[in-house]
Amino acid sequence: MKKTDTVVQLLKECFPRECNIVGSTNVRDIAEGKIKYVSPEGASKVDTNQVLQFLALLAILLNNTLSIYIILKKERGEKPQPDILRIEIVKRGLKPPNIDENFLNQLCEAVCKKLEDTTIEDEEN
């Protein structure tokens, strides 16, 4: 499975409410990380900017978590545990300041559970 697809799936599974608000296309674009959101003027609008920003932050964090997961797995020769993954993220300074340890732990657990029987394409390279 591609790394982007894994991020999309994780976002949809862990944050269904947020993904329901912004829609599938935005979730995919955020996961790919090639998007810049701009607010138009003069329209009657439903502004999803706050949710998009939150999901963009999570997508970056999930991408980094997956990368560290791959590195740790290569180094140790076994699938890393959520605790070890979380400690490594904090150690490398990749934890965003507005995200607490408990939330990060839940995210790491979700990543590890997802990758229990899934292989990421990047992992193979």
Next chain:
Amino acid sequence: MQLSHRWNQLKRKVLVELYYLFFRIWIYPIFVFQLVVLLKFPSWISLGMVIAGFSAGVLITNISTVLSSVFVYSMLLDNFLKKFDDCDYFEYKMIDYLSTNSLLEIEKTRPEKIAINFINRIFKSKIQVNLEDFISIYVVKVGTTGVCPSCFCTYTAPFGQSHIFIRDTPDEITDFGKFVVHHEVGHSLIYSSLSKLRLQVGNKTLFLLFIWSLWNVSWSIQSIFVLLALLSAVVLLSKEWHLRNANLHLEDEIWADNFAVLALSQDERIRLLDVFSSPYIDSLLYDDKLSHQQNKERIERLVQNLTQSANQNTQSIDHLQNSSHAYIPMEVFTVGILVITLATFGQEPTAQILIQLSLFLLLPLLVLLVILILIHACIILAISHKLTINVLVTERFSEDSQVEPSDSDVQN
């Protein structure tokens, strides 16, 4: 209990009818003024003045509407299509997003449909109104720069179509996306259109009446007093008018919300209720045109309606749809009575006055309207030119594979 309910219904009906009667005086004060003069001095010239008065009302309301449409379209062109120049726009039909029941509901209430049905009945003609001409839905896909709108946007031109811009195709649309699309389409309902007309016209026709009265009133202390009273009523009550305008905007939003809630399925309502219990809801549905209190009221009402309808109780929502007409603004009454009183001082119209008013007031207004319509048409052409380029892209994709373009295709 049933008797009291019927009495309330009757009272509401009478109030609504009375309100519309006086509202018409507000919209066409010159017409009403000349109608009273016609009763006082029945002649062909008086009848001509009635027609001229009606034309003045029609011209001023149309100028106001076209002007507002030009403004909305220029915003769409400058603040959306130019800003998101490299995005691809895929046009979809309403039927792709809306259920058949929702479409029928809109069709029933669209003012154009009602007018065409009336014409068809009288002239035994078979003119068709296509709802797709009034509302266009575009799916926005990111271009090479990756710049993309951060929201669901709608540009509604009172004299033209509504352009709804969303990100998901019909097969990808989420419950919240579906709610937003239905909400925006709900704004095109007749209840909503009437409130918009009220907002558009405002005091414009009354100020035209003041100019009109210079030629048509026999000036005396009494008539000057009535004119000043009318002027004072319009100026003093404008604060109240602004307040009611703001309330109408709130009601417009509530109507659209109700339409959307009623159009969704039971499961969708339950899932949406979960979305609406999130902390984002305030920022998501925040409307700049509403006050903080009104925004709060709207969201509370929406959550309440969703909760009720999730329990299959949609009766109270239907009921809410007409509640806004159950009050009569005092200024509409006051102005209506003062316009009729001023008309009793109207002087017998002469052919000279009719020609003067037609040449120096109606003709310039007509010229202005024609110019505005031409500007309007040019902007529409520019918008369709920008969107047509991308429609060609849609056709290319559909010819090639009959499937949605992949993200990598869109990116390239």
